[in-house]
Amino acid sequence: MRLPLAIASFVVLIVHGVVFYEQFFHRWERHQTAYFEQARSMAQNPAEKAALEARSPQIEQVIVTNFGDTRVDRCTTCHLAADDPRFANMGSPLKTHSYSAAMGDVFRNGHWERRHKFSDFGCTVCHDGQGRGLDNFHSHGEDEFWPDPLLGYVTQTTWRKDFAPHLKGEEYMEANCAQCHTQEDFAGTPTVNRGRKLFYAMNCYGCHKIDGMSEGTLGPDLTEAGKRFKVDYLWESVVEPRAIWRPASCPSSICPRRMCARW
Amino acid sequence: MSIQTPEKSAAPAGVWSALKELPSNVWSSVFRNPVPSTDLERASTSFTNFFLHIHPVKVNRNTLRPGYTLGLGLISLFLFFILVATGILLMFYYVPSTNQAYDRMLDLRGTVAFGIFLRNMHRWSAHGMVAMVFLHMCRVFLTGSYKKPREFNWVIGVLLLLVTLFLSFTGYLLPWDQLAFWAITVGTSIAGYAPLIGKQMQFVLLGDTTVGQEALLRFYVLHVAVLPAVLVTLVGVHFWRIRKDGGLSRPEEAPKLKAAPVVVKTRIYGLQGFVRGPFTKVGNTPEDSVFSWPNLLMAELFVFVLTVSLILVVSLMFNAPLEQPVNVMHPPNPAKAPWYFLGLQEMVSYSAFWGGIGIPGIMVALLLVVPYIDRGTQGVGRWFARERLLANTLFLTLVTLNIIFIIIGTFFRGPNWSFVSPF
Amino acid sequence: MAVAGKKEDNNLPRRRMLAWLSSVGLFGSAVLAAVSDLVFFKPRVTYSPSARFSIGKPDDFPPGTRISRDVDRVCIVREGNRLAAISTTCTHLGCIVSIADTGFSCPCHGSRYDQDGTVTGGPAPKPLPWFKVTLAPNGEIEVDKNTTIEPGTYFTV
Numbered sequence: 137m138r139l140p141l142a143i144a145s146f147v148v149l150i151v152h153g154v155v156f157y158e159q160f161f162h163r164w165e166r167h168q169t170a171y172f173e174q175a176r177s178m179a180q181n182p183a184e185k186a187a188l189e190a191r192s193p194q195i196e197q198v199i200v201t202n203f204g205d206t207r208v209d210r211c212t213t214c215h216l217a218a219d220d221p222r223f224a225n226m227g228s229p230l231k232t233h234s235y236s237a238a239m240g241d242v243f244r245n246g247h248w249e250r251r252h253k254f255s256d257f258g259c260t261v262c263h264d265g266q267g268r269g270l271d272n273f274h275s276h277g278e279d280e281f282w283p284d285p286l287l288g289y290v291t292q293t294t295w296r297k298d299f300a301p302h303l304k305g306e307e308y309m310e311a312n313c314a315q316c317h318t319q320e321d322f323a324g325t326p327t328v329n330r331g332r333k334l335f336y337a338m339n340c341y342g343c344h345k346i347d348g349m350s351e352g353t354l355g356p357d358l359t360e361a362g363k364r365f366k367v368d369y370l371w372e373s374v375v376e377p378r379a380i381w382r383p384a385s386c387p388s389s390i391c392p393r394r395m396c397a398r399w
Numbered sequence: 400m401s402i403q404t405p406e407k408s409a410a411p412a413g414v415w416s417a418l419k420e421l422p423s424n425v426w427s428s429v430f431r432n433p434v435p436s437t438d439l440e441r442a443s444t445s446f447t448n449f450f451l452h453i454h455p456v457k458v459n460r461n462t463l464r465p466g467y468t469l470g471l472g473l474i475s476l477f478l479f480f481i482l483v484a485t486g487i488l489l490m491f492y493y494v495p496s497t498n499q500a501y502d503r504m505l506d507l508r509g510t511v512a513f514g515i516f517l518r519n520m521h522r523w524s525a526h527g528m529v530a531m532v533f534l535h536m537c538r539v540f541l542t543g544s545y546k547k548p549r550e551f552n553w554v555i556g557v558l559l560l561l562v563t564l565f566l567s568f569t570g571y572l573l574p575w576d577q578l579a580f581w582a583i584t585v586g587t588s589i590a591g592y593a594p595l596i597g598k599q600m601q602f603v604l605l606g607d608t609t610v611g612q613e614a615l616l617r618f619y620v621l622h623v624a625v626l627p628a629v630l631v632t633l634v635g636v637h638f639w640r641i642r643k644d645g646g647l648s649r650p651e652e653a654p655k656l657k658a659a660p661v662v663v664k665t666r667i668y669g670l671q672g673f674v675r676g677p678f679t680k681v682g683n684t685p686e687d688s689v690f691s692w693p694n695l696l697m698a699e700l701f702v703f704v705l706t707v708s709l710i711l712v713v714s715l716m717f718n719a720p721l722e723q724p725v726n727v728m729h730p731p732n733p734a735k736a737p738w739y740f741l742g743l744q745e746m747v748s749y750s751a752f753w754g755g756i757g758i759p760g761i762m763v764a765l766l767l768v769v770p771y772i773d774r775g776t777q778g779v780g781r782w783f784a785r786e787r788l789l790a791n792t793l794f795l796t797l798v799t800l801n802i803i804f805i806i807i808g809t810f811f812r813g814p815n816w817s818f819v820s821p822f
Numbered sequence: 823m824a825v826a827g828k829k830e831d832n833n834l835p836r837r838r839m840l841a842w843l844s845s846v847g848l849f850g851s852a853v854l855a856a857v858s859d860l861v862f863f864k865p866r867v868t869y870s871p872s873a874r875f876s877i878g879k880p881d882d883f884p885p886g887t888r889i890s891r892d893v894d895r896v897c898i899v900r901e902g903n904r905l906a907a908i909s910t911t912c913t914h915l916g917c918i919v920s921i922a923d924t925g926f927s928c929p930c931h932g933s934r935y936d937q938d939g940t941v942t943g944g945p946a947p948k949p950l951p952w953f954k955v956t957l958a959p960n961g962e963i964e965v966d967k968n969t970t971i972e973p974g975t976y977f978t979v
Contacts, residue, residue, distance in 0.1 A: 138837060138840040138841065138844070139840060141840070141844050142840045142841075142843040142844045142847065144847075145843065145844040145845075145846070145847025145848045145851070146843065146846075146847040147847075148847060148848070148851050149846070149847040149848075149850045149851045149854070152850075152851045152854040152855060152858075153854060155858070156854055156857070156858055159858075159861065187956065195866055195867050196872075197867060197872065198872075199869060199871065199872075208869070210867075219958070219959065219960045220959035220960065221959060221960060222959060247961060249961070250960065253876075255875065255876055584915070584916050584917075585915045585916070588914075588915040588916045589915075599864075602864065602865075603863050603864050603865075606865050606868070607865065607868040607869070607870050608868070608870065608873075609870065609916070611869070611870055612869060613865065613868060613869065727918075728892055728918065730917040730918065730929060730930050731930075732929045732930060733930060733931060734915070734917065734930050747915075748931065748945050751914070751945075751947050814929075814932075815929070815930070815931055815932030815944070816930075816931040816932060816945065817932065
């Protein structure tokens with residue numbers, strides 16, 4: 137019995153060691169040290185260099201409660217350079233978040249000023265994804281059980297392969313802009329505006345109800361459908377409604393694919 | 400189907416008689432021995448019953464003298480039972496969330512059946528237990544009952560005192576009202592004054608830099624799970640040691656009985672013939688010992704009934720406090736720690752380190768080490784024995800000083816911790 | 823199961839070696855587990871606002887003003903072109919100090935501080951710490967409560 141005990145004791149020691157080790161040396165720490173090194177080389181005075189030298193990797197988070205819930209967004213743990221204008225030409229994840237007039241940013245006195253400050257908005261309210269995650273798979277929402285993958289960037293493995301190419305694109309994010317910017321014909325959400333017009337032009341309103349827009353009862357209520365369903369399901373409902381619900385009276389040719397692709 | 404056999408008529412009759420005898424069979428399978436009516440049966444209760452085998456077969460008469468122990472240890476234990484029972488019941492309605500805790504306290508007070516009563520019982524038993532374990536410690540010291548062979552049990556007792564204080568402290572935060580929040584803010588700031596590791600300790604204790612949701616959750620887990628488990632374990636050891644150290648302390652017997660640990664009777668019952676050391680039988684001759692059943696049991700039951708009645712009456716008459724909901728922007732002026740820490744807070748107002756860490760640390764260290772410093776064997780088992788005048792005087796001085804500080808902190812300190820008159 | 827009473831129970835060196843190996847394995851695991859517990863209990867994130875935060879642009883703080891931000895527990899002082907961030911957590915027992923004519927005063931136990939946070943009265947044992955102020959790459963002022971600086975060191979905007 138002594139030999140099996142000795143072997144088992146060593147196995148348990150090694151397993152303990154592995155478990156312990158796995159809790160350190162995360163990938164986000166490597167991203168952060170890369171940022172520190174790069175920023176040090178860009179430093180303009182010794183005080184700045186010294187400050188960067190003193191910094192060690194730590195989890196960065198923004199806690200946002202302005203939108204009625206508690207969001208904890210840890211995206212800047214890897215995307216540490218998001219608000220550092222000097223990293224505009226770097227590769228992801230250490231790339232400055234883009235500025236644009238369409239997002240309300242203003243170019244003043246030689247530099248951009250961000251309208252939607254990260255400390256006020258966080259990241260997920262516009263981008264979706266899983267704020268609390270600290271590794272790619274979870275934080276980008278690639279996990280099939282996460283209801284809000286990174287909108288316009290990520291497709292989940294359970295989605296139909298033939299849909300995937302259509303579900304990427306920055307214009308998808310306008311859906312999240314429209315959460316707050318609800319006015320019709322808001323300049324920053326042209327795709328949403330066109331969508332609203334299509335809703336009437338293609339007669340969807342006849343069967344579907346959307347609060348404040350229509351009262352149709354034949355089809356399901358589509359109020360806030362964007363919040364309730366993932367984008368692949370919504371795509372399929374428009375392009376192949378019969379795939380979900382055979383008796384759907386929504387004709388399968390209501391929106392031929394070439395039309396949707398064009399719009 | 401059934402084959403006709405000669406036993407056909409006997410089988411149903413067997414079942415029927417089994418059913419008729421069921422009540423007495425069930426009873427005798429649970430209670431294997433009759434209610435004692437002979438000495439042998441009284442003795443065997445301590446071997447045959449799971450709960451009663453915590454008792455020795457016989458106890459010294461001195462143990463049962465109310466004027467000797469005042470039943471303080473028992474009262475503390477029974478208060479703990481009340482705390483566990485009421486605490487578990489309260490857990491069915493309390494939520495340890497900064498958003499919900501206070502509202503749940505309001506519901507416990509307003510709508511939950513017996514809620515206000517259970518909470519009162521919990522609160523007053525908690526204060527009572529802190530006071531009683533302190534008095535129990537005084538009794539044990541003043542009767543010299545920490546001396547050999549009871550040194551380690553005294554140490555366990557000091558640890559139990561600390562766990563009790565910590566239990567009360569962690570529970571104090573849970574109502575999440577102004578009283579709770581600021582008392583714990585003040586109390587945990589004191590922890591931050593420890594040299595080198597103070598700030599780290601405070602951070603781990605609170606789970607954050609200030610008292611908030613993390614502190615509430617950590618204190619809740621400590622209060623309902625970790626500390627009760629530790630306490631129960633230590634209480635188990637504490638009782639075990641009482642048995643193995645020869646029962647409660649008592650005045651010295653005539654010298655002849657202090658001779659070698661010999662077997663008093665001719666028959667040896669199991670291990671007792673081979674065990675060395677303070678023998679439960681030493682000093683427990685038939686003249687000065689009585690059976691645990693029923694004497695010790697009745698004494699314990701009496702203390703239990705007394706304790707429960709007192710708590711019930713106090714809970715009927717006085718309501719536990721619930722002040723305004725937490726407002727982190729408005730510290731009350733003054734912000735006072737729970738009463739058992741007010742002596743500390745008074746000292747802290749003179750010197751943060753010495754009052755909060757230094758002196759309490761020294762006092763605890765002294766308490767822990769006293770049985771190993773004071774090795775005299777005289778004066779055990781009697782209150783205020785003259786042989787122990789020095790030790791008792793020192794102890795009482797420190798105790799009185801602490802009580803004075805607590806009184807000052809409670810009644811004589813007002814806004815900005817300035818002196819005020821309570822009259 | 824191997825029975826102890828075999829011909830190998832005279833092989834004491836082997837036994838000792840195995841006992842030593844088992845002890846190392848088990849004791850080492852216990853130590854690792856204990857250290858893991860300590861690591862576990864120290865939180866890696868807290869849900870309170872970050873210790874390093876932006877307070878806005880320099881223009882948000884006109885010269886000659888002292889603005890107290892209670893949520894962040896810091897008072898921003900601007901004199902001319904220089905900025906300072908002074909903690910408003912009383913060094914006595916953690917209450918929030920209020921701005922007074924002569925500096926700061928604490929409602930809990932009567933501690934008093936002057937304009938720079940030096941103790942002028944009451945039980946406070948230490949002066950109010952000054953926090954590091956830096957300019958973030960995006961042009962905003964950042965206060966870092968994890969780093970204290972020598973009182974009197976201003977940040978020049």
